[in-house]
Amino acid sequence: MSIENSIEEKIKQAIANGEFDNLAGKGKPLNFDAYFNTPEDLRVGYSILKSNNFVPEELDRLKEIGELKEKIKICTDEDEKQKLAKILILMLSLC
Numbered sequence: 001m002s003i004e005n006s007i008e009e010k011i012k013q014a015i016a017n018g019e020f021d022n023l024a025g026k027g028k029p030l031n032f033d034a035y036f037n038t039p040e041d042l043r044v045g046y047s048i049l050k051s052n053n054f055v056p057e058e059l060d061r062l063k064e065i066g067e068l069k070e071k072i073k074i075c076t077d078e079d080e081k082q083k084l085a086k087i088l089i090l091m092l093s094l095c
Helices: 003-016 033-037 040-051 057-074 078-094
Strands: none
Touching: 057 078
């Protein structure tokens, strides 16, 4: 049995077992816009980072700042609100 036949057999078996029934985006067209809009020499690297859920530090920091702003907005304790505001100022100064 060749490798191609072996692979094809495994795929057929997975289909028969319903292993592909609940895939994200099933029945929807694939969107390659972001891939092809990325410079060719960066595509492989970006694809590896994305598939491993890597997020740049700057984006993580922006997310933390947004979460901190939300905590300040809903906080009812003035002392806690002041502490959070100081942390926010510190984080913003590091950007």
